[in-house]
Amino acid sequence: MEFAKKSVETIKAELLDKLRTAFGSGLEEATDDQIYQALAMMVRDEVMQRRSASRGVRKQTGSKKVYYLSAEFLIGRTLHSNMVNLVNEQNYLKALDELGIDKNVIFEQEPEPGLGNGGLGRLAACFLDSLTTLRLPAMGCTIRYEFGLFRQKIVDGYQVEVPDNWLDSGNIWEIPRPHETVEVHFGGRVIPYDDKGRMRFRHENYNVVEAVPYDVPVLGYDTTMVNMLRTWSARSPKRIDMQSFNSGQYVKAMAERELAEVISKILYPNDDSYQGKELRLKQQYFFSSASIQYAVNDFLKVYGPQWEIFSDKVAVHINDTHPAVAIPELMRILMDEHDLSWEEAEKICVNTFAYTNHTVLQEALERWPEQLFAEQLPRVYMILQEMNKRLCAKLWDVYPGQWERIGHMAILAYNQVHMANLAVAYSHSVNGVSAIHTNILKKQTFHDYYVMNPRKFVSITNGITHRRWLFQCNPGLTALIDDALGTKWHKDIERLRDLVPFADDAAFREKFAQVKYFNKLRLVDRVRRMQGIEINPDSLFDAQAKRLHEYKRQLMNALGILLYYNTIVEHPDRQYLPRTYLFGAKAAPGYQRAKLTIKLINSVAELVKKHPVASKYINVVFLENYCVSQAEVLMPAAELSEQISTAGKEASGTGNMKFMMNGAVTIGTMDGANCEIYDEVGADNIYIFGLTAEQVERGYTNYRASEVYETNPAIRKVMEQLIDGTLCPENPRMFQEIYHALLFGDGGGMADPYFVLKDLPQYFVTQKKVSSDYMDRDKWLRKAVMNTACSGIFSSDRTIGEYNRFIWHLKPLDL
Numbered sequence: 080m081e082f083a084k085k086s087v088e089t090i091k092a093e094l095l096d097k098l099r100t101a102f103g104s105g106l107e108e109a110t111d112d113q114i115y116q117a118l119a120m121m122v123r124d125e126v127m128q129r130r131s132a133s134r135g136v137r138k139q140t141g142s143k144k145v146y147y148l149s150a151e152f153l154i155g156r157t158l159h160s161n162m163v164n165l166v167n168e169q170n171y172l173k174a175l176d177e178l179g180i181d182k183n184v185i186f187e188q189e190p191e192p193g194l195g196n197g198g199l200g201r202l203a204a205c206f207l208d209s210l211t212t213l214r215l216p217a218m219g220c221t222i223r224y225e226f227g228l229f230r231q232k233i234v235d236g237y238q239v240e241v242p243d244n245w246l247d248s249g250n251i252w253e254i255p256r257p258h259e260t261v262e263v264h265f266g267g268r269v270i271p272y273d274d275k276g277r278m279r280f281r282h283e284n285y286n287v288v289e290a291v292p293y294d295v296p297v298l299g300y301d302t303t304m305v306n307m308l309r310t311w312s313a314r315s316p317k318r319i320d321m322q323s324f325n326s327g328q329y330v331k332a333m334a335e336r337e338l339a340e341v342i343s344k345i346l347y348p349n350d351d352s353y354q355g356k357e358l359r360l361k362q363q364y365f366f367s368s369a370s371i372q373y374a375v376n377d378f379l380k381v382y383g384p385q386w387e388i389f390s391d392k393v394a395v396h397i398n399d400t401h402p403a404v405a406i407p408e409l410m411r412i413l414m415d416e417h418d419l420s421w422e423e424a425e426k427i428c429v430n431t432f433a434y435t436n437h438t439v440l441q442e443a444l445e446r447w448p449e450q451l452f453a454e455q456l457p458r459v460y461m462i463l464q465e466m467n468k469r470l471c472a473k474l475w476d477v478y479p480g481q482w483e484r485i486g487h488m489a490i491l492a493y494n495q496v497h498m499a500n501l502a503v504a505y506s507h508s509v510n511g512v513s514a515i516h517t518n519i520l521k522k523q524t525f526h527d528y529y530v531m532n533p534r535k536f537v538s539i540t541n542g543i544t545h546r547r548w549l550f551q552c553n554p555g556l557t558a559l560i561d562d563a564l565g566t567k568w569h570k571d572i573e574r575l576r577d578l579v580p581f582a583d584d585a586a587f588r589e590k591f592a593q594v595k596y597f598n599k600l601r602l603v604d605r606v607r608r609m610q611g612i613e614i615n616p617d618s619l620f621d622a623q624a625k626r627l628h629e630y631k632r633q634l635m636n637a638l639g640i641l642l643y644y645n646t647i648v649e650h651p652d653r654q655y656l657p658r659t660y661l662f663g664a665k666a667a668p669g670y671q672r673a674k675l676t677i678k679l680i681n682s683v684a685e686l687v688k689k690h691p692v693a694s695k696y697i698n699v700v701f702l703e704n705y706c707v708s709q710a711e712v713l714m715p716a717a718e719l720s721e722q723i724s725t726a727g728k729e730a731s732g733t734g735n736m737k738f739m740m741n742g743a744v745t746i747g748t749m750d751g752a753n754c755e756i757y758d759e760v761g762a763d764n765i766y767i768f769g770l771t772a773e774q775v776e777r778g779y780t781n782y783r784a785s786e787v788y789e790t791n792p793a794i795r796k797v798m799e800q801l802i803d804g805t806l807c808p809e810n811p812r813m814f815q816e817i818y819h820a821l822l823f824g825d826g827g828g829m830a831d832p833y834f835v836l837k838d839l840p841q842y843f844v845t846q847k848k849v850s851s852d853y854m855d856r857d858k859w860l861r862k863a864v865m866n867t868a869c870s871g872i873f874s875s876d877r878t879i880g881e882y883n884r885f886i887w888h889l890k891p892l893d894l
C-alpha cells in the first residue's frame with residue numbers, strides 16, 4: 080500500500096481547515112496550543128490511515144508477535160518524530176514556515192510523556208521505533224502513569240521536585256479502548272478443592288482493579304507498519320451509586336476507589352536502587368497480568384486453544400525483572416483458566432519468555448518479602464512455591480549437597496522472592512546489554528546458571544533510534560551527510576561508515592564544524608531563554624547527562640573542574656581553553672548523596688563565577704529538568720561526551736551512543752558500551768582512562784583512598800576545599816559527608832567505593848590532552864567526523880535485528 084506524501088499546499092489548507100472545524104478559529108486568533116492540536120490531529124489521521132491498511136495482516140498470515148513488557152517507556156514527544164517517520168518532515172515544516180508559524184513554539188506545546196526514569200525506559204521507546212520500522216509485529220505494554228517522572232527545578236543550587244501532570248490537558252496520541260478492559264485481582268484467599276480428581280483453586284474475597292487500555296500508535300519509518308504501545312490505566316469497578324450515597328456509604332466507596340486507582344498514579348522515581356514497596360509490586364502485577372491476559376485472549380481469537388503452538392506465535396520479553404511476575408501469571412492462566420497441566424504450562428512459559436538484565440548493582444536487584452507476595456497475590460505465590468520446589472530439586476541434581484549455592488539460585492529463599500532468579504530460570508533466553516556487561520553476568524551475577532546452560536545467555540549491545548537521535552534532532556548534520564552520501568544510508572545505517580574518508584576532507588570538516596556551531600548556538604539560545612544563563616559558544620562544550628548516581632561519578636567530574644579552577648587561580652597569566660561544563664541529571668528524591676552532589680556542582684559553578692580570571696575559562700551549567708526534549712537539543716551541540724562510570728558498573732549506557740552519533744568525542748572508562756565505541760572508532764578517536772573492571776574488582780580488598788590524598792597535593796587541596804568554606808561560605812560543613820565518604824567511608828563501608836580519588840589524577844591528565852587536541856582544530860574535527868561515521872552500529876535497528884535473530888524469530892510483515 081502506498082500513501083501519497085502531502086504537499087505543502089495541502090498541509091497548509093488542511094491546517095487552516097482543522098483550526099476552523101475543531102476550534103472555530105482562523106490562524107490569526109488561534110493559540111499556539113490550538114495550532115499544535117490541529118497539526119497533531121492531522122498527523123494522527125495519517126498514522127491511523129496506515130494503521131487501518133496494515134491492520135489484520137498479522138492475523139491473516141498467522142505471524143508471531145512479541146509483547147515487550149516494560150514498567151517504563153520514555154517515549155518523549157511524538158508530533159515531530161511522526162513527521163520524520165512519515166518521511167514528510169520537510170513539507171510539514173515548510174508549510175508551517177510559509178504560514179508564519181514557529182515550529183519550535185508549536186512542538187513545545189506538546190506535553191512530554193516522561194513515563195520512564197532513564198536508560199531502561201528510553202531503550203524500550205527506541206526498540207518500538209525499530210521494531211515497527213523493521214515491520215516486526217509487536218506491542219509495547221506498560222502503565223499509563225498519571226504522573227510521569229517529576230519535573231526538576233533548581234532552587235538555590237538544590238533540586239526541587241515538581242509533579243508532572245502531563246495528562247492534564249489531554250493526550251491526543253492515545254486511543255482509549257474501554258471495551259478491552261480486563262480485571263486484575265489482589266488479596267483474598269485461595270481455597271483448594273477437588274474437581275473429579277483434579278485439584279482446583281478458588282480465589283475468594285479478592286479486590287478487583289480494572290485495567291483499562293489506552294493505545295498509542297507507533298509509526299515505523301517510511302512504511303505503513305504501525306504497532307501499538309498499550310498503556311494500562313487502573314480503575315475501580317465501584318461506581319458511585321446513589322444507594323451507597325444515601326446509606327452513608329459514600330465516603331467508604333470513595334476511599335475504596337482511590338485505593339484501586341492509585342496503582343497507575345505515579346512512576347517510582349528510583350533508578351538503580353530498589354525498595355520493597357507494596358504499591359510497586361501491585362503496579363508490576365497490574366500491568367503484567369493485564370498484558371498477559373490480553374496476549375492469551377488475542378492468541379485464542381486467532382488460533383483457538385492450540386496451546387502447542389502458543390510459543391510459536393507469542394513471544395513475551397521482560398525488560399528487567401519489573402514484569403517478571405508475568406511468568407507465574409501465565410502459568411496461572413494456563414492451568415486455572417484453561418486446564419493445562421503443570422508440565423504443559425511450564426514448557427509454554429519457558430519457550431515464551433525472554434529476559435534482559437540491565438544492571439549488576441546488587442542494590443538494584445528486586446527481592447520482595449515473601450509475606451507481601453503471599454498477601455497480595457496468594458494464588459501467584461502458591462505457583463511460585465511449586466516452581467521453586469521443582470527448581471530446587473533440579474538444582475540438587477546438578478549441585479548435590481550445595482545448599483548455599485542452591486539458596487543463592489532459588490526463587491524463594493531467606494523469606495524473599497528473588498525476581499532475577501525467577502526470570503533466569505523460567506526464560507529460554509537471558510541477555511546482557513553490552514559485551515562487558517554480559518561477561519559479568521556470566522562470570523558473577525548468574526554464574527551458577529550460566530554453567531548449567533551456557534547457550535541460554537546472549538549478549539546484545541544496546542542501540543538508539545537514529546530517526547530521533549540524528550534525523551529529528553540534528554537536521555543540519557543529516558543534510559550534510561546526505562550531500563556526501565546521498566540518502567541510501569537512511570534505511571541502512573551501517574553505511575554511515577562511507578563517511579570515514581570524509582574525515583580527511585578539509586572542506587567537509589569545515590562544514591561539519593559549521594553544523595556543530597549552529598547547534599551550539601541553538602543550545603545557547605535555549606539555556607538563555609529557559610534559565611537566563613549566558614554561554615560562550617566558542618568554548619568547548621563538555622557534557623555529562625544521565626541520572627545522578629554515585630557509580631556514574633558526576634562527583635569526579637566536579638572535582639576535576641575544581642582541579643582546573645585551582646590551576647587557573649595559581650597561574651592566571653597562562654593561556655587556557657575555555658570550557659563549558661554542561662550537566663543534566665535528576666536525582667531520585669530519596670537519594671540524599673545524589674542530591675548533595677547537585678548542590679556541589681552548583682556550588683562549584685558559583686565559586687568559578689566569582690573569580691575574575693577563572694570565570695573567563697570555566698562555565699559550569701546545570702541544565703534544569705534533563706529529559707528527552709532537553710537531550711534532543713544537547714546531543715547535537717556537545718563536543719565532549721563524559722562516560723566516566725566506575726568500570727564494571729554501567730551496564731551499557733545509551734547516552735554515549737547519542738553523543739557519538741552527533742559527533743561528540745568520548746572521554747570514558749572501559750565500561751559498558753564504551754568498550755564497543757572504542758572498538759569502532761579506534762584508540763585515536765576516544766579518550767580512555769582509569770581502572771579496568773578487573774582492577775576495580777581486585778581493588779575492593781586493598782584500595783586505600785587516603786593514600787591518594789596523602790601523596791597528591793593537588794587532590795589534597797581539592798578535598799580540603801570541600802570542608803574549608805571555599806565552596807559554601809555560609810555553611811562550610813555542607814559537603815563534609817562527601818569528604819568523609821571519600822576518605823573514610825560511610826555506614827561501615829569502605830572508603831571511596833567508586834574509586835573517585837583513584838581515577839581522578841588520570842582523568843585530569845586525560846582532560847588536559849583533550850584540551851590540547853581541541854586547540855588543534857583539524858585534529859579535533861577529524862575525530863568528531865570519525866565518531867559520527869562509526870556510529871551506525873549503535874542504531875537500535877541493529878540491536879532489534881539481533882534480538883529477532885537470536886531470541887524472537889519474528890517475520891517482517893509483508894504490507
Ligand code: 26W
Pocket residue numbers: 196197198199200202349350351352353354399437438443444445512541729730731732733751
Ligand atoms: C527497582 C528499582 C530499579 C529501577 C530501574 C532498578 C533498576 C532499574 C533499571 C534497570 C535501571 C536502568 O535504567 N538501567 C540502565 O539500563 C540501560 C539500558 O539497558 C543501560 O544503558 C544503563 O547502563 C543501565 O544503567
